[in-house]
Amino acid sequence: MNDAIxxxxxxxxxxxxxxxxxxxTFEVAAxxxxxxTGPSGCGKSTLLHCLxxxxxxxxxxxxxxxxxxxxxxxxxxxxLRRSELGVLFQFGQxxxxxxxxxxxxxxxxxxxxxxxxxxxxxxxxxxxxGVAELAEQxxxxxxxxxxxxxxLARALVxxxxxxxxxEPTGALDTLAGEQVMAHLVRLARAHRTAVVxxxxxxxxxxxADREVIMxxxxxxxxxxxxxx
Amino acid sequence: xxxSHVLLGLLAxxxxxxxxxxxxxxxxxxxxxxLAFGQVYATLGRLQRDGLVAEGDRDREGGPERTSFALTAxxxxxxxxxxxxxxxxxxxxxxxxxxxxxxxxxxxxxRRAGVYLAAQRAAHQQRLRELTxxxxxxxxxxxxxxxxxxxxxxxxxxxxxxxxxxxxVADPNRGVRS
Ligand SMILES: Nc1ncnc2c1ncn2[C@@H]1O[C@H](COP(=O)(O)OP(=O)(O)O)[C@@H](O)[C@H]1O
Ligand SMILES: [Mg+2]
Numbered sequence: 521m522n523d524a525i526x527x528x529x530x531x532x533x534x535x536x537x538x539x540x541x542x543x544x545t546f547e548v549a550a551x552x553x554x555x556x557t558g559p560s561g562c563g564k565s566t567l568l569h570c571l572x573x574x575x576x577x578x579x580x581x582x583x584x585x586x587x588x589x590x591x592x593x594x595x596x597x598x599x600l601r602r603s604e605l606g607v608l609f610q611f612g613q614x615x616x617x618x619x620x621x622x623x624x625x626x627x628x629x630x631x632x633x634x635x636x637x638x639x640x641x642x643x644x645x646x647x648x649x650g651v652a653e654l655a656e657q658x659x660x661x662x663x664x665x666x667x668x669x670x671x672l673a674r675a676l677v678x679x680x681x682x683x684x685x686x687e688p689t690g691a692l693d694t695l696a697g698e699q700v701m702a703h704l705v706r707l708a709r710a711h712r713t714a715v716v717x718x719x720x721x722x723x724x725x726x727x728a729d730r731e732v733i734m735x736x737x738x739x740x741x742x743x744x745x746x747x748x
Numbered sequence: 749x750x751x752s753h754v755l756l757g758l759l760a761x762x763x764x765x766x767x768x769x770x771x772x773x774x775x776x777x778x779x780x781x782x783l784a785f786g787q788v789y790a791t792l793g794r795l796q797r798d799g800l801v802a803e804g805d806r807d808r809e810g811g812p813e814r815t816s817f818a819l820t821a822x823x824x825x826x827x828x829x830x831x832x833x834x835x836x837x838x839x840x841x842x843x844x845x846x847x848x849x850x851x852x853x854x855x856x857x858x859r860r861a862g863v864y865l866a867a868q869r870a871a872h873q874q875r876l877r878e879l880t881x882x883x884x885x886x887x888x889x890x891x892x893x894x895x896x897x898x899x900x901x902x903x904x905x906x907x908x909x910x911x912x913x914x915x916x917v918a919d920p921n922r923g924v925r926s
Contacts, residue, residue, distance in 0.1 A: 559915070702884055722907035723900055726876035 525550040525714050526571060526682050530580035533566050540566040541577065542737040550681065551712040553705065555725035558734035564718045565686055567734070571716060572605050572684045573597035584682070602631050606680035606713075608704075610690040613671045614659040620646060620670045621655040627678050645673035649703050665696030672700060676707055683708060686718045701727045751783065752791050756800060756819060756827040763804045763818035766792060776891060792817055800826050845906060849913060858917035865917070869910045876903045 527547035533540050540563045548554045556564050569575040571582055573589045574597075582589040584604070589597060601607065614623045624642035629635065646652045649669040659667050668688065675683060685704065689697030705727050708715050717728055725731050733740050751773075758764065758772045766788045773783045795801040800823035804816040819827070845868065852861035882888060883896040 559911070705884060721904070722873065722876060722911075723880075723904040725873065726880040726900065728877070731873055 523549045526582070526584045526716075528567075528571055528580060528582045531567065531570055531577045531582070532579040533563075533570055533575065533577045539737055541570065541580075543580070544734075544737070544739050546571070546732065546739060548682065548714045548716055550714055551709070552730065553708060553715040553717060553728045555717045555719055555728035555731040556734060557719055557722070557725050557731055558740075560720060562734040563737040564720075564734055566737075568684050568686050568716060568718050572607055572682075573600055574607075602627055603678055604681050606675035606678065606683040608668075608672055608675045608683065608685040608688050610687040611664065611668065611671075613674070614667055616659050619656050619658055620651065620662070620673075623659070623670060624674045624677050627674060631678065641677055642673070645677045646670065648707060649673045650699075663696070664692050665699060668692060668696070668700050669703060672704060672707075676711070676713070679711060680713060682714045682716065684716050684718075687720070688717070689719070689721070689724055697724070750830070751787065752795055752800075753827065753830045755788070755791055755795065756823050756830075759801060759817060759819040760824070760827060763816040765814065765816050769817070777895075795823065799823075845910075849917075853917070858920060861917045862914055865910050865914050869907065869914070872903050872907050872910070876900060876907070879903070 524547035529545050531541045531544040531546075544563075544567055546556075546567070556567060558564055566575065570577045570590075573582070573592065577590055580590070584600070587600075589600065592600070614620075615626070618626070621639060621642045624645055625635075625638040628638035628641055633641070643652065643655060646655055649672055651666055651669045651673070654662055654666055654670065659670070662670065668691075672688070675685075683704075688704065689700055692700065701724060704715070707713070715728075717724070719725055754773060754777065755769055758769055758776070764772065766785065769792075770783050770785060770788050773788075792801060796803065796817070800820060801817045802820050804818045848864055848868075849861050852864055879896045879900050883893050883900070885892075888896070
């Protein structure tokens with residue numbers, strides 16, 4: 521695929537002596553939603569952290585629009601994450617002391633956007649996620665599903681080209697999870713955001729265009745994995 | 749699922765001709781197979797014989813498609829009883845999926861079972877993607893969404909079982925026996 525917006529080749533990453541990634545090759549096209557599935561501990565989060573520049577791999581390369589993410593200094597990777605990449609975790613991403621609007625404004629303020637413009641954009645994104653009425657509330661006053669929608673607004677407010685979502689519904693009940701996924705898919709399609717969706721739930725992988733399966737630190741063709 | 753009970757249910761809102769019943773069935777059961785006319789009339793015939801439905805007005809031209817059918821008091825009782833009855837949890841021995849894996853293990857080996865499971869898994873995941881897309885379609889009504897959910901939940905359960913089984917047949921010593 522030449523239209524890959526993000527690709528990785530031969531990624532290796534160990535924690536001490538235990539390997540978490542053993543040579544992973546992966547790519548995602550602009551606007552594509554890819555699910556990364558596999559049992560707990562197989563290395564999904566480690567892969568996502570390497571792809572998004574949170575972790576530096578021990579070997580292999582990560583290329584985002586012709587830039588070697590793995591070779592960038594931490595400051596440049598952080599800048600990339602603040603502007604062109606978005607990250608959504610399972611929970612606990614919001615700053616407890618800040619209101620929803622302040623939380624969503626944060627990435628824009630860090631990127632140098634003026635206060636007023638940041639607030640306007642934050643309110644727009646809260647509205648797109650159906651939580652405009654929560655703008656002045658703090659995370660502690662919201663349900664898990666509401667918090668996750670605010671976190672999604674925060675991940676998308678910079679209009680990233682790639683969104684990384686690590687078990688985004690893992691802490692939610694089925695209906696709240698479904699709402700988060702419906703918003704995520706709708707907005708990713710509308711803004712042509714590529715999504716790397718890590719999940720161990722088949723029904724959540726059903727929201728993706730394509731699924732890749734990990735086993736023991738490797739991306740496995742499921743047929744090969746089964747036949748091994 | 750029992751077609752005769754579904755037809756009783758559809759007649760609960762008022763008498764219908766055979767053709768209207770077929771249309772109502774297909775509209776309300778969007779994931780079920782469309783009902784053949786022959787099956788509608790055969791089922792109505794049995795229900796009539798058992799006193800659960802009765803013929804209502806017949807248009808002058810006659811013919812079965814001009815006859816409307818209405819629920820009898822007995823039919824309403826039967827419908828009520830069916831709605832109150834808990835279904836036996838689906839007997840898993842009937843699952844073609846399980847049967848195939850068992851036969852693959854008997855007739856061949858874990859590898860053969862794994863290859864089948866991998867292909868089946870891909871088909872299941874594909875269907876799950878289609879149903880998820882159908883559910884996200886803004887045109888979908890509540891009936892479509894809950895029907896898609898029902899199918900999705902079952903596929904999800906099958907997929908979990910397949911993932912566990914793929915791991916188990918790949919390494920039979922893992923899990924319960926280790
Ligand atoms: N910070 C860490 N320190 C040490 N080991 C880790 C750390 N993070 C993950 N691991 C290990 O690396 C492997 C892969 O973990 P992870 O990427 O979190 O998998 P997954 O997200 O699929 O559950 C596991 O064996 C896990 O225990
Ligand atoms: Mg993880």
